[in-house]
Amino acid sequence: MTSFPIDAHVRFDAHPVHVSAVTATVTGSHAHIPRAGLEAAGWTPVDKNVLVLARIDHEEPYWANEAAQHLGADGVTVEITPRLRKAIYEEWTWASYPMPWLTRSEMREVSDEAQKIHDDIRDGRLLVHAHADDGHATVAVATYIGSGESVHLHGEDHLRQVASTFSSPAQALLAFEKLHGLTMRPGPAPATDMERTAAEARSTPLPAHAEPVRPEPETVPAYAADAGDHDALLDAFLDAHRDWQKWRTWSDETTHAIHESQTLRIERIHEADARETAWTVAAYETPVSDRMWVLTATSSTPAPVLKELLDHLANPDDWNTTLGSPVSEKTVTTATQPLTDAGWKHTMDGPWIRWTSPAGNAGIQFDALAAQHANQNLTTWIVWAGPDPNRATWTITASPYTPRALLAALSESLAHGTGHRRGGALLSRKAGFDAAKLPSEPLYSPIVPRRR
16 A cells, blocks of 8 residues: 655644643644544544543543554654643642552553543443442443443542443343432433533633643642652751751762751652652661661652651650650550541551541551550551551551650641642652552452443
């Protein structure tokens, strides 16, 4: 087959109004060729030469880059603007993502399956008969037009999945009514905020000369805030407290900060992944003695929580402690009093005592068994946000002799502190998850293949 040059140019850019949406401006005498390919890939025409990609999983930059590579391989001239290229290479994950054991590519696979379900419903290929609330998520029963295959759906937006399949609508409806009869409602559930935003981006012509806008940061509890710039927080801390000195390792991967007494030291690992330890704080009785206590924090620890920690490290009275005295009931009570006062749920599970936020998405855990071996610096306290300590978005761990004033300050930050988060549920942080280091037990099957 003889090839011929394609007179077509596609300019990919960030949407000027809608966050994460992407535009493609197509020009040239053969503009209909890339336009057809983009429409087949889910892009929506909104103007004579402009198409928009607006998804419910905020993965538009990734799929725009994929489209650009395919079009370029076909001989189409492709341009990606600098602001879109920056978004393409920005790594992020969802705040409080319920399946943190997944790698970034696996998360994208799950969200793409959710996008396909959304598109099938939107385009009339999947008819939703009824929906319900199962107490944790929205569920629905639906049938694929033409095939007759019926499915139960679980979740919303980027987490919606096929939970089970049935050979007929009657079987699916009977099973659904048996499970969710009390909350069952006819038809699809009301559109979510993300669905409405995506629909608006696909249906509204682009404003002339509009500049991209970013959402104003929303105020959230401190434990749900963005991680922010940890290096900037450390620099600000050292600038404000001249009794600390800063040392960089030969590789520039790690910074050490040491108090002038040489009995308190901070290690900061700059390129740690989101759930890996990025901060280690250790206190010593003398410059050459063993550790009195040690505390760690992951790279995704929210900025207001980390700032609270650093503020207390500035005062020696807040981090000095005495070796030899066991962790007492008074220590535990004082350390968690702000949570108790704020009405956090108090539970016991074997040696573990937990205080959990009313929404169940953050907490502090005390390990009474580890506290009995205080001289071993075992992890006795875990501060976290997420479904539970084993599937946390971020964690802080502390050994038995960690000062109760410091722990109480962290409790106060969790109970009453606030911070900011940009982009709604998005957390703009490096992902880089290593699935081998995380729990493998899923909340529910990540992907259920379906016949089409």
